[in-house]
Amino acid sequence: MSEREVNMRVWRGDANGGNFEKYSLASQEGEVVLDVIHRIQATQAPDLACRWNCKAGKCGSCSAEINGKPSLMCMTRMDELPEGDVVVAPMKTFPILRDLVTDVSFNYEVAKRVPAFQPPPPPEDGYRMQQVDIQRGQEFRKCIECFLCQDVCHVIRDHEENKPAYAGPRFFIRYAELEMHPLDTNDRREFVRQKAGLGMCNITKCCTEVCPEHIKITDNAIIPLKERVVDAAYDPIAWLGRKVRQKRKLTPEEAVGTVSHDVATDPDS
């Protein structure tokens, strides 16, 4: 164990405001930022709020802004940060609950609006899909829902007013995944264009840069999705093709209808 000290400046406060508080403690070999936060809780500030679960970069709970960069606290090693104070702040795009914990319910609301996956009935000997055809979808399904891409996306980071009409990078990869899923029959392209605000994204790639799963959000999901949506909206031949195809994809209204059909079986609704 080294005798070196680490100096942390951690944002403390709630919806009414707050400030950075300084904590100094002895450094320990191989620690990540989350370890230091836990040691601060155990020894200096028992009520310091942060989210975490797996501590292995697999659950996406401990998202924060470390020295200004949206990162997972559990995957940021202290010895890889520059000398000097380490500044830990909550994600800026979401409302503060307390200290490092933000209200990320925006993301869960957007998730509810995704028209459901809809496969054809399985053939007798089960679905067949080739590995090569699902590879891209699997890349998007690596998403751990840390919401760092949502946090860094300036469409909503700097413009609260865009939130109601914008799904954000996390959900663009979800739409891209469904769009590329070999079994899905639900056509969400008009929905994505009109209701998810895909056009507002101007592909600055900030989301790709912060993704802890190294998903190529912009290149592999958003750009292809934009191309497909544009094709769907403005290509008359593709439009005609869809109209005459026997197993046609659903229109956005029908796609939404699919969801409400499912919900309609819920006695709550």
Add this chain to the structure above:
Amino acid sequence: MPEYESHEYDVIIIGAGGAGLRAAIEAHGKGLRTALVCKSLLGKAHTVMAEGGAAAALGNVWPEDNWKVHFRDTMRGGKTVNNWRMAQLHAQEAPDRIYELEAWGALFDRTADGRILQRDFGGHRYARLAHVGDRTGLELIRTLQQRAVSLGIDVFMECKILKLLKDSDGQVSAAVGYWRPTGEFIVFTAKAFVLATGSIGRSWKYTSNSWESTGDGHAMALWAGADLIDMEFVQFHPTGMVWPLSVRGLLVTEGVRGDGGVLRNSDGKRFMFDYIPEMFAAETADSEAEGDRWYEDHTNNRRPPELLPRDEVARSINSEVKAGRGSPHGGVFLDIASRRSPEYIRRRLPSMYHQFMELAGVDITTEPMEVGPTCHYVMGGIRVDAESAATTAPGLFAAGEVAAGLHGANRLGGNSLSDLLVFGRRAGLGASEYAEGRTGTPSVDNSEVDSVIEGALAPLGRDGGESPYDLQNDLQETMQSLVGIIRTESELTAADEALGELDERAANLSVSGATPYNPGWNLATDLPSMLAVSRLVTGGAIQRKESRGGHTRDDFPGPDPEMGKVNFVQRYLDTGGIEIEPTTRPEMPEELAELLKEGN
């Protein structure tokens, strides 16, 4: 009196990992008003950490595989103290549950002919685990989560349940808890409750479990009068990270060994060949050459000993380290770098590659990993009916890790994810049927609610008491050092005494701050469960005077056939103590017993 909000449902499911989500989907599908209540955000439960895969005899890679072989493997892995009916249902129904996930959007890795690919794992005769690289749990939870969301099931996130309450007929009727973000209290009344709260690992110092695994469901069932069983059987996964210290205990998937990785000691020797137990000798390779050939040809070769069940491998690692042949940081070496190409390793084990690269600075495609046992899973838990997942407390059901029976004394890797699906669904059905048959409106005694809330708030109003973090630390030290992988009478008795002292200290906790998102207070409310399950594990471990599966006694090193006939049941007495008694299992039908005979 403190205020609280109230909600009324048909079925309340506590816990939103794989089992809870699957139960909710089923109950909702039966037309019942269903809600999920979970301690973290939706999709963050410990299921997300499962890596290797879900075991199901699909027969896609080895057509010879079928439910009977899966049943046999599960029972042998569990040292035959399993609930055989659960093991049978599990093996029979797992394939349907996997295909169902596919119909809900899951993208499993594929075989060359486009079917679900299956991988080798310890204790499974055939490659049986449906998987997605080494992030199968994420795929499973996300698929179920997206399904549940599309169905419109109500979810109460970051909501901790403290206690279950019964009505005057003794039926479980209410659950009292609080919202973590606001600290405000909440009461659910329902006709049936399902516990799907997962594990207990946080009572140990080195564990693969997240902060949530505090045994809440085990403790709440105990307090509600339900039977618990097999609590002495705790699985120490053989391969946890050992360095850096901050990640000690973090899981390293068994898939590393399934995909060709081997264990070596400080002399570079594959020591597992020295630890092949008699029970598995007939099906385990006795030379490195045979073990290596097995990966390509299962029919004419026997499996390498690195793929023995987890209890065997964990004990062997422990022995090597004790004998002074460990790695620099007190583990052994797990080597896949010298055996597989970097491309293969990165493709098959992407998240292990990143985990070691980013947290330990180790490139697993060129260097061995250092690994050692970590507290991973509890085979014991709430005693349930195999068909309906009903506990012995009326109105209360349980599924997943919190329930017991399927895995016996030791769980095979891959059987947990399939367990969640098979028995999550059965718990959802069982709870639905119970709710439909229940007459009257579930009632709750307000004074009982008040007393739960007052108990939870007590540490906030107390000055000069103990820090919950200190108490947690001492509990973890106690369980790690006295009720770990190798146990002995004197240490277990010492643990029991220490737990008594910790209980007393727990009555005198002080917490600063207020209730909204206060981790110190949250921990104070988790500690009663952590202490209760620690008591149950220690109590069971004292009674079982033999070594079997996830319970190894230094003073009783071998299995005892008489002990093998019983399971230890524990239940809460009204006087406050815990009663523990052996119970014999119903006899296995001849056709199942036949499957366990040598040669099968």
